[in-house]
Every structure is written in C-alpha cells, then in structure tokens.
Amino acid sequence: MGTLDSIQLVFQSIFASGLVLASLYVLMAAGLALVWNTLGIFNFTHGALMAAAAYVAWTVADPRGLALGLAVGVVAAILVAALLGFIINYLLVAPFLGQKQIVLIAVMTTLSGAFFIENSALLLWGPRIKQLDKFVEGNVRIAGTTISGHEAIIILLAPLLMLGLWAFLRFTWTGSAIRAVAQNRDFAELSGVRVQRMYAIAFAIAAALAGLAGIMLGAIRFITPGLGGEPLLKALIVVILGGLGSMPGTVLGAYLVGFGEATSTYFLGAYWTQAVLFLVFIGFLVLRPNGLFGKQ
Amino acid sequence: METKLRTAAIVAFFAILVALPLVNGDSYVRHISIIAIMYAVLVSSWNISLGYGGVFNFAHMAFFAVGAYATGILTKTFGFSPWFGMPIGIAASVAASILVCLPVLRLKGIYVILVTFAFGQLCLQIVLNQRELTGGNFGLVQIPPLEIGTFSFRDHQNIGYYYLALAILGLTVAVVSWFARSRFGWRVVALRDNEPYAVSRGVPLSRTRLLTFALSAVFPGAIGAVYAQYVRSASPDMFGFSFLTLALSMLLLGGTGTVWGPIAGAFVFTILSEVMAPLGPGRYLVTAVLIVLILRFFPKGLAGIPQFVAQLMRGSRTGQLYPTESA
Amino acid sequence: MSELILDVRGLNSGYGRVPVLHGISFGVASGENVGLIGPNGHGKSTLFRTLSGLLRAWSGTIAFRGEDITNHPPAEIVERGLIHVPQGNTLFPDLTVQENLWLGAFAKGPRAQRLRTVERVFALFPRLAERRGQRCRTLSGGERQMVAIGCGLMGLPKLLILDEPTLGLSPKLKTELRDAIAAIIASGVQTIIVEQDPEFLHTLATRFLLVSEGTVHAEISGEGGLEHKRIVDMYFGHS
Numbered sequence: 001m002g003t004l005d006s007i008q009l010v011f012q013s014i015f016a017s018g019l020v021l022a023s024l025y026v027l028m029a030a031g032l033a034l035v036w037n038t039l040g041i042f043n044f045t046h047g048a049l050m051a052a053a054a055y056v057a058w059t060v061a062d063p064r065g066l067a068l069g070l071a072v073g074v075v076a077a078i079l080v081a082a083l084l085g086f087i088i089n090y091l092l093v094a095p096f097l098g099q100k101q102i103v104l105i106a107v108m109t110t111l112s113g114a115f116f117i118e119n120s121a122l123l124l125w126g127p128r129i130k131q132l133d134k135f136v137e138g139n140v141r142i143a144g145t146t147i148s149g150h151e152a153i154i155i156l157l158a159p160l161l162m163l164g165l166w167a168f169l170r171f172t173w174t175g176s177a178i179r180a181v182a183q184n185r186d187f188a189e190l191s192g193v194r195v196q197r198m199y200a201i202a203f204a205i206a207a208a209l210a211g212l213a214g215i216m217l218g219a220i221r222f223i224t225p226g227l228g229g230e231p232l233l234k235a236l237i238v239v240i241l242g243g244l245g246s247m248p249g250t251v252l253g254a255y256l257v258g259f260g261e262a263t264s265t266y267f268l269g270a271y272w273t274q275a276v277l278f279l280v281f282i283g284f285l286v287l288r289p290n291g292l293f294g295k296q
Numbered sequence: 297m298e299t300k301l302r303t304a305a306i307v308a309f310f311a312i313l314v315a316l317p318l319v320n321g322d323s324y325v326r327h328i329s330i331i332a333i334m335y336a337v338l339v340s341s342w343n344i345s346l347g348y349g350g351v352f353n354f355a356h357m358a359f360f361a362v363g364a365y366a367t368g369i370l371t372k373t374f375g376f377s378p379w380f381g382m383p384i385g386i387a388a389s390v391a392a393s394i395l396v397c398l399p400v401l402r403l404k405g406i407y408v409i410l411v412t413f414a415f416g417q418l419c420l421q422i423v424l425n426q427r428e429l430t431g432g433n434f435g436l437v438q439i440p441p442l443e444i445g446t447f448s449f450r451d452h453q454n455i456g457y458y459y460l461a462l463a464i465l466g467l468t469v470a471v472v473s474w475f476a477r478s479r480f481g482w483r484v485v486a487l488r489d490n491e492p493y494a495v496s497r498g499v500p501l502s503r504t505r506l507l508t509f510a511l512s513a514v515f516p517g518a519i520g521a522v523y524a525q526y527v528r529s530a531s532p533d534m535f536g537f538s539f540l541t542l543a544l545s546m547l548l549l550g551g552t553g554t555v556w557g558p559i560a561g562a563f564v565f566t567i568l569s570e571v572m573a574p575l576g577p578g579r580y581l582v583t584a585v586l587i588v589l590i591l592r593f594f595p596k597g598l599a600g601i602p603q604f605v606a607q608l609m610r611g612s613r614t615g616q617l618y619p620t621e622s623a
Numbered sequence: 624m625s626e627l628i629l630d631v632r633g634l635n636s637g638y639g640r641v642p643v644l645h646g647i648s649f650g651v652a653s654g655e656n657v658g659l660i661g662p663n664g665h666g667k668s669t670l671f672r673t674l675s676g677l678l679r680a681w682s683g684t685i686a687f688r689g690e691d692i693t694n695h696p697p698a699e700i701v702e703r704g705l706i707h708v709p710q711g712n713t714l715f716p717d718l719t720v721q722e723n724l725w726l727g728a729f730a731k732g733p734r735a736q737r738l739r740t741v742e743r744v745f746a747l748f749p750r751l752a753e754r755r756g757q758r759c760r761t762l763s764g765g766e767r768q769m770v771a772i773g774c775g776l777m778g779l780p781k782l783l784i785l786d787e788p789t790l791g792l793s794p795k796l797k798t799e800l801r802d803a804i805a806a807i808i809a810s811g812v813q814t815i816i817v818e819q820d821p822e823f824l825h826t827l828a829t830r831f832l833l834v835s836e837g838t839v840h841a842e843i844s845g846e847g848g849l850e851h852k853r854i855v856d857m858y859f860g861h862s
Contacts, residue, residue: 042406095592103406104352105595108544109588115541116584119577173729176718180726183715190675190709192701192730192778229537233417236410244406274421278414285399285411 012144014262019142020151022258023158026251027213028235029242030165031206033250036239038182038202039097041106045088046235047228048117049207050214052084053077054223055121057215058130070133078211085207088113089200097199118225125225132218154216161209162251168205169247178202237281243291252292306469313462323453330454330526332566333461334519337468339546339558341515344475347552349508350488352409355396357543358416359513361423361534363389363520368439368530369429378440381521389517390510392419397509401502420535435531439524449525457526464522465559468515472555475511484508538580542569545587551596626653627686628782628813629674629705634683636673643669645837646683651782651815656808658828659817666837667817668710671784675707676700688781702730704781708771710790710817716760720751723759723770727777737777743810744773747803765796769803776807783807784815789823797823 028046035043054077059065061073068076092109096102136149147155169175180188181198189195214228221227238257242249260280264273316329338360345353366388367381376384396415400408423430430436442449442456449456475481483504486494495501524530533539542565550561572579629651637643643666651657659667672678674685676697685693687705715723724744728737745752748769754762759770768788775783785804789797797820804827808814818824824831833841 036406042409092588099595103409105591107352107354107409108548109591111537111541111544112584112587115538116581118537119580119584123577123581173725173734176722176726177729179718180715180722183717184713186677187709187713187715187774188726189677189697190701190707191726191774192698192733193726194696194698226537229417230421233414233421236414240407240410240414271425274418274425278418281414282395282399282411285407286402289402289407 008144010266014259014266016142016145016147017265018255018259018262019155020147020258021261022255023154024213024216024231025234025238025254025258026158026162027154027209027216028231029238029250029254030162030247031209031213032235033239033242033244033247034165034202034209035206036244037247038178039093039106039199041093041103042110042236043088043093043203043206044107044110044232045084045092045113045117046206046210047232048114048121048225049081049084049210050217050228050231051121051223051225052117053081053211053214054132054218054227055125055130056080057218058132058223059125061132062130070135073132074212074215077215078208081211081214082204082208084117085204085210086200088207089203093203094196094199121225127224130218130223131221132215132223134219150216150219157212157216158254161212162247165205165209166247174198174201237277241281241284241291246291249292310462310466313465317453317455317458321453326453326455326458328566328570330458330461332563333458333465334523335543335546335566336559336562337461337465337515337519339543339550339562340468340472340555341512342543342547343552343554343558344472344484344512345508346547347554347558348476348481348488349484349505349512351400351505351508352405353396353400353412353509353512354409354540355393355412355415356512356516357540358412358419358535359389359392360516360520360523361416361530362392362419363517364524364530364534365423365430365436365520367521368436368524371440371525372436372438373429378442378525381442381525382518385519385521385524386514386517389513389520393509393513394506397506400509401505416535416540420532423532423535430530430532433532435529435533436524437529439528439530441525441528454526457522460522461519461526464515464518469555469559471511471515476555480504480507541587542583545583545590548587549590626689627651628653628655628688629815630684630686631670631674632684632686634670634673634685635681636669636678636683637681638669638678642681643837644673647834647838648683649832649839649842651813654813655830656813656828657815658821658824658831659815659834660819660821660824660831661834661840663819665835667834668786669837670834671707671709671786671817674700674784675705698730701778702732704779705784706775706778706780706782707784708775708786708788710786714759714767714770714774717758719756719758720762720770721755724751724755724773724777727774728779730778733777733779736779740777740779744776747776747806748773764791765793765800768792768800772803772807776812780812782813782815786817787819788816789818789820801827 028050032043032046035041057070057073057077060068060076061070088110092113093106096105096109099105134148134150135153138149139146140149140152142152169179177188177193178198178201180191180193181195185195210228213231217227217231234257238253239250241257242251242253257277261273261277264276268276313329313333317326338357342353342356345351345356363385367385370376370384371378371381396412399411403411424432442460447456449460483494483499486497486499487501487504491501546561546565547558548561549565550557550559552558569579569583572582575582627650631650632648633646634644634648635642635646647666647670661667669678673680676692676695676699680693683693684691687700687703690703692700692703692705715726718726724741725737728734728740733740750766751769751773754766759767762770772785772788775785788800788804792800801823804814804816808827814827816824816827831843832839
C-alpha cells in the first residue's frame with residue numbers, strides 16, 4: 001500500500017528529527033533545572049555558556065587555533081564552562097542569596113553576565129562565523145531514516161548523561177547534599193552541609209552541561225555569540241513544561257517539545273512552528289500552571 | 297514647600313528639553329536627546345508593570361518592538377498612512393500585552409519572568425522566520441517617515457521627531473504621576489505588596505493586572521511607532537538580550553517604583569553609554585559590570601545613593617546596609 | 624563551678640533590624656542537662672539559630688568546650704559537636720529516612736562511623752528501621768520527630784539541642800520520646816531541651832532556665848530534686 005508506506009516514512013522522519021531535537025533539549029534543560037532546583041534561581045547565562053564553550057572548543061581544536069584536536073577541545077571547553085559556572089555563582093549569585101527579591105535580582109545579574117560573556121566572545125573571537133568538526137563522520141540508519149553520526153552521538157549522549165546525573169545525585173555524598181540543600185536549606189546547614197559549596201558545585205555541573213550542549217550544537221550550527229539564545233529559550237520552555245525543578249519532568253518535557261517541534265515543522269513548516277509552539281505553551285500554562293510534574 | 301520645589305523642578309526639566317533645540321542645532325546632540333527621551337518613555341512606562349505592579353514583566357521591550365514592526369509593516373507594505381503609525385503601534389503593543397498577560401494572570405514569580413521573556417524571544421523567532429513580511433535578519437527598512445505637507449519630521453535635524461518624542465514623554469510622566477496617586481494605582485500597589493489581602497478586600501486581580509499591562513503597553517507602542525518612523529527601520533535586535541538588559545539597567549539605576557528615578561536613569565545611562573562609545577563593544581562589558589555593582593551596593597538604585605552616603609558619614613556600622621536581608 | 628561546655632555571654636541577635644535576643648547569658652556545665660521553658664516568641668528558637676550559626680550574633684560571645692564559636696559557619700559548629708535539632712521536624716521531605724540519617728552524618732568524623740551510629744539510632748527508634756526506605760514526607764509527625772533526633776545523633780553530638788521535640792505529639796508518643804531522650808542522655812550526650820510541658824522535662828533536666836523577652840529571667844538548679852510546683856510557679860509567675 002503506497003499511502004501506508006508514505007505515512008510510515010513521515011513518521012520515521014519526524015521520529016528521527018524529533019529525537020535529535022529532544023536530545024539537545026535534554027542536555028540544555030538539565031543544567032537549567034539543576035540550578036533552579038538547588039538554588040531557586042534561573043541562570044540566564046546558560047545560553048552564553050553554550051556559546052563560550054563552543055568557542056573554546058573551536059580555538060583549542062581548530063587548525064587555525066591551537067590545533068590540539070577535537071577531543072582536547074571538548075575536554076577543555078567543558079572545564080572552562082564549569083570554571084565559568086563557578087565564577088558566575090561566586091560573583092553574580094552568591095552575594096545576593098538571602099535577599100527577598102533574589103529571583104528577580106538573579107535574573108538581572110545573570111542577564112548582565114550573559115551580556116558580558118556574549119560581548120566578550122564578540123571581542124575575543126570576532127564576528128566571523130566558525131563551526132566545529134563533527135564528532136564522527138558518516139551516517140547512521142535508525143528507524144528507517146538516515147541521520148548523521150554526530151546526531152546519533154547526541155541521541156545517545158543525552159540519556160546517558162541524564163543517567164549519570166541521576167546516579168550522581170542519588171548515590172554520592174555530594175549529590176545527596178545537593179538534593180538536601182534544595183529541599184531544606186536550614187536543615188542541611190544544621191546537618192553540617194556547607195551550603196555555599198553545594199551551590200557552587202551544582203552551578204559548575206550545570207555550566208559543564210551547558211558547555212557540552214554548546215559543543216554539540218557548535219558542530220551542527222554556526223558558532224556565534226548568540227548561539228545559545230534560541231536554545232536557552234527552548235530550554236526554558238522545556239523546564240517550565242516539565243514543572244520547575246522536576247528532573248523526570250524536564251526529560252519528559254524535552255522529548256515532548258522535541259517531537260512536537262519536529263511534527264509541527266513537518267506539517268506546518270519551520271515558519272509557523274515557533275508561533276504554534278508558543279501558543280501551545282501558553283495554553284498549557286493556563287491549564288496547568290505548575291507544569292507536568294510541578295508541585296503547588 | 298516641597299511640592300512647590302517639585303513642581304519647579306518638573307517645569308525646569310521640561311523647559312530645558314523644550315528649549316534645547318533652540319540653543320543647540322547639532323545633529324549628534326539631537327539624535328542622542330531623541331534616543332534618551334525615547335528610553336525615558338520606555339523605562340518609565342515599564343515601571344508601571346514592573347515597579348508599581350511588581351509583576352516581573354520582561355516583555356516590555358518586546359511590546360516596543362512589536363509596535364515598531366506593526367507600524368513598519370502596515371505603513372510600508374500595506375500602504376497605511378504614516379499618520380496611522382502611532383495608533384497602529386499602540387494597538388499592536390496593547391494587543392501583545394493582553395496576550396502575554398492572559399497566562400501571567402495565573403502565574404507567579406519566576407514563571408512570570410520566564411513566560412514574558414519567552415514571549416519576546418518567540419516574537420523574535422517569528423520575525424526572523426517571516427522574512428517576506430519582516431525582512432528577517434536584515435530588519436525592516438525604508439519605513440515611511442511622518443510628513444505634514446512639504447514639512448518632513450526629519451527636517452531641521454529631526455526636530456519634528458524630537459518634539460513628538462518629548463510630547464510623548466510629557467504624557468508618560470503625567471500618566472505615571474496620575475497613576476501613582478490614583479485609586480487604580482493604589483490597587484496595583486496593594487496587589488504587589490499583599491496579594492491575598494488585597495484580593496480579600498475586593499481588588500479584582502485579573503482585571504487590575506490586565507489593565508496594568510495594557511496601560512503600560514500604550515507607551516512602548518507609541519514610541520515604537522515613532523522610533524520606526526524616525527530611524528525608518530525596525531530590526532530584530534529590538535527583541536534582543538542587549539537591549540533588554542540596557543533598559544533594565546536604566547530602570548534599576550533610577551530605582552523602581554518612583555516617577556522620576558527611571559527617567560533620570562534613562563538620561564544618565566544614555567549619556568554614559570555615548571561617553572563610552574569609543575570603547576566599542578567594550579562598553580557593553582562596562583555596562584554589565586556596572587549593573588551588577590549597582591545591584592550589589594546600591595540595591596535601591598540612584599535613589600539609594602544619598603542614603604548610603606549619609607550612612608557612611610554617620611559611620612554607623614551597626615545598622616545593616618541591606619534591610620532586605622532576611623533570615 | 625565545674626567546667627562549662629557551653630558559655631553564652633551577652634548575646635544579641637534578631638531578624639533584619641528587629642532584635643529578639645537582648646543580651647542573653649547562660650552556661651551549661653559538663654554533665655548537665657538543661658531544660659528551657661518560656662513563652663513562645665520570646666527568643667528560644669532565635670537563640671538556637673544563633674548558637675548553631677544560622678543567624679548572625681550582633682554582639683556577645685558563644686564558647687563551646689572552651690573555644691569561641693561566635694558566628695562560625697554552621698558546618699563547623701556541627702563538626703565540633705554542637706548539634707541543633709530544629710523545631711517543626713521539616714527534614715528533607717523527598718529523601719528517604721536512611722538518606723536523611725546519612726546526611727546527619729555528613730561531617731568527616733561521623734561519616735566514618737555512620738554504620739555503627741545508625742544501629743544505635745535504630746535501636747533507640749526501632750520504627751525507623753522498618754521505615755528506612757520510605758520518604759520522610761510520608762511519615763507521621765512522631766516518626767518525623769524520631770528521624771530529626773536521629774539525624775542529630777548521627778552527627779555524634781557532644782551537646783544536643785532539642786527544640787520542642789514533643790510539638791503536636793500524643794501523650795503516648797510523648798512518653799516514648801521521653802524514654803528515648805533519657806536513653807540518649809544515659810549514653811553520655813548532654814542536652815538542652817525546650818519544652819512547654821514542665822512535666823516532660825521533670826526527669827530529664829538537671830537545671831531549668833526560663834527564657835522570656837530575649838533573656839534568661841530565672842533559673843532553678845536541680846539540687847535536691849526538681850519540684851514540679853516550683854517549675855510551674857516559675858513559669859507562670861513570670862509570663
């Protein structure tokens with residue numbers, strides 16, 4: 001049957017592109033959710049960190065830069081991102097914690113931080129467009145369609161990293177302490193947990209995740225200072241959709257947004273997808289202001 | 297006595313602005329003045345929803361951009377008279393504000409920030425994607441300017457736009473001053489300070505909030521239209537991070553919740569950023585650092601500086617510098 | 624006078640600009656168990672928050688086992704063995720009983736000994752052993768209180784501060800809890816216990832302090848036995 005075949009083909013292509021998008025969103029949203037969950041603030045430098053990491057990876061890896069190879073570049077970029085996360089927490093977040101308007105203040109300070117990082121990137125790397133090499137060459141066939149090897153890595157990496165993050169939070173002392181701080185800051189302090197240290201660690205981990213997402217993105221899209229702008233927006237939507245701070249909700253949200261976007265792009269085209277996404281998002285929030293897994 | 301002084305200051309402020317073009321015809325000074333006035337309008341109207349309303353509305357600059365694009369598209373592409381520009385801008389901006397406000401009605405705190413922020417970013421995506429209509433990345437250019445007969449508002453170093461923007465600023469100040477003292481304004485502040493109590497005393501939450509949004513969106517809509525006609529273009533940068541951060545820093549620098557603070561902030565910051573122009577993109581770095589420093593050491597903005605100095609002079613270290621610090 | 628394990632002198636503290644403690648001074652001698660009574664809202668919890676470093680002391684000093692700990696970080700104070708079990712047993716609601724207890728032993732020393740300590744906690748509160756895999760938000764009020772005290776014990780305290788451990792508990796549970804606290808004291812842990820019901824403290828404390836209006840208003844030592852009537856007189860005579 002011709003129609004059945006073509007329906008199958010449609011589903012296959014939606015599935016493949018949706019999976020790639022969803023995996024990217026998981027990587028981006030996880031760090032955002034971790035910081036929200038632990039510190040109760042939203043880190044608007046997340047997108048800028050993605051761009052910064054992509055630039056660092058490019059500089060270290062590219063023949064026009066230090067030419068040390070992609071692997072070194074990736075490691076260096078993740079380390080730099082984590083370090084930046086540390087610094088951002090130290091300068092832009094920690095001094096303001098405990099103030100009544102911390103949520104708003106943190107938005108302003110991290111927005112300024114993003115502004116700072118993006119313009120620094122512009123000064124350091126100039127406006128010329130750059131792109132990272134793909135992690136692997138060649139293509140992979142999944143579910144009847146062909147995707148690039150790089151995309152396949154993204155698809156695999158996202159759930160693996162989530163698993164790693166979950167295990168870290170679940171099974172290590174530091175991970176438990178981070179969860180504890182998120183649930184009851186005072187009691188954590190009374191248990192001997194150094195709260196500021198946990199904040200710094202959570203922030204650095206989130207920044208490293210942002211960095212990784214940026215590197216992945218830097219091989220698919222062109223690296224510009226604004227590389228992380230649109231992904232940050234998607235990550236925000238994912239995190240809200242999932243119910244702020246809920247990790248399972250965030251993962252589910254990422255896959256919903258990814259597949260939703262792929263479906264909408266296929267049937268309505270890229271033109272209208274963003275608008276549709278936003279309207280659906282607003283409608284959803286009106287019905288369920290606390291997201292999928294959110295608590296009151 | 298104090299009110300007399302106040303009135304005198306207000307009259308002097310506007311007198312200087314009205315007289316400025318008569319004394320100084322330099323086109324650069326004119327341009328900076330127009331931009332500063334426009335920022336003052338944007339920031340002081342933002343103060344209605346963010347400062348008085350306490351609603352973390354991050355879509356205000358997007359309302360401005362929506363007004364500019366709506367004006368540009370309808371007057372350029374669809375042939376409306378440029379004189380419809382401002383009504384179009386206001387209508388588009390108010391419509392956008394109501395669209396944003398609907399979900400915001402049921403949300404609090406960080407969700408409001410996220411949704412309003414997301415709104416601006418999604419407008420940007422739409423603008424970038426609807427290339428035929430909006431010019432995409434390159435922006436919308438050649439927007440028809442305002443003209444009366446043979447007099448173009450661009451003549452005499454844009455003197456028409458200068459006075460038009462100044463008139464809008466005067467109107468904004470009048471409305472915000474009225475708002476701050478009106479029953480409506482009190483309700484808005486009551487909702488900000490103690491929502492459950494205000495609601496229990498009969499303040500209609502949804503209606504008040506919608507009206508707050510719509511009122512504050514009138515001005516960015518108007519200024520968006522005039523801006524589009526003044527620079528004859530609308531660009532996607534108007535939805536950008538940088539612009540938002542800059543405007544936010546003006547509001548912060550001036551101090552929220554006062555009529556004159558944001559206006560002072562807008563003028564000081566516009567001039568400051570012109571002084572720093574030789575630094576190129578470096579000035580954005582300075583701006584970012586400045587915002588954080590202000591937040592850190594002068595949480596009340598410019599208005600907090602005299603208080604801070606007084607405290608230093610008294611040498612009193614026992615009182616906490618930051619009364620907002622909680623347990 | 625024997626050596627003081629805790630020595631608080633002229634302590635002033637409060638929230639924001641509002642003072643709550645007004646130059647409070649008292650000491651806890653080695654081997655002593657102190658009962659704190661006094662009306663609500665007169666600074667008992669504020670005192671403990673200041674002692675454990677959650678709240679800054681505006682002036683005055685706190686010495687623990689001869690060393691100054693005024694305004695030291697909470698984690699350090701916990702590591703020294705001054706452990707505060709706060710009121711309202713909030714815990715970490717989405718962690719299991721076991722995870723809560725482990726976090727009580729977060730500091731290096733207690734962490735190494737956690738397996739041994741947790742056995743002691745389970746011996747004291749056998750119900751916690753049954754519920755070890757359960758999330759704390761699903762526990763009853765009494766069970767949560769046991770977890771809270773258990774967490775305190777996991778940190779190997781030298782001085783354990785219990786802030787109204789019986790809040791909202793049934794008389795039967797109160798008796799159970801009193802026996803458990805008595806066992807804790809018998810094991811060599813000194814305690815400061817806040818309690819509204821003097822009866823409860825009767826057999827536990829060796830000395831009583833009445834805290835009201837941010838200072839110690841009166842005290843009675845336990846020499847010659849504590850008479851219930853005197854405690855009641857002291858309490859109601861001053862409030």
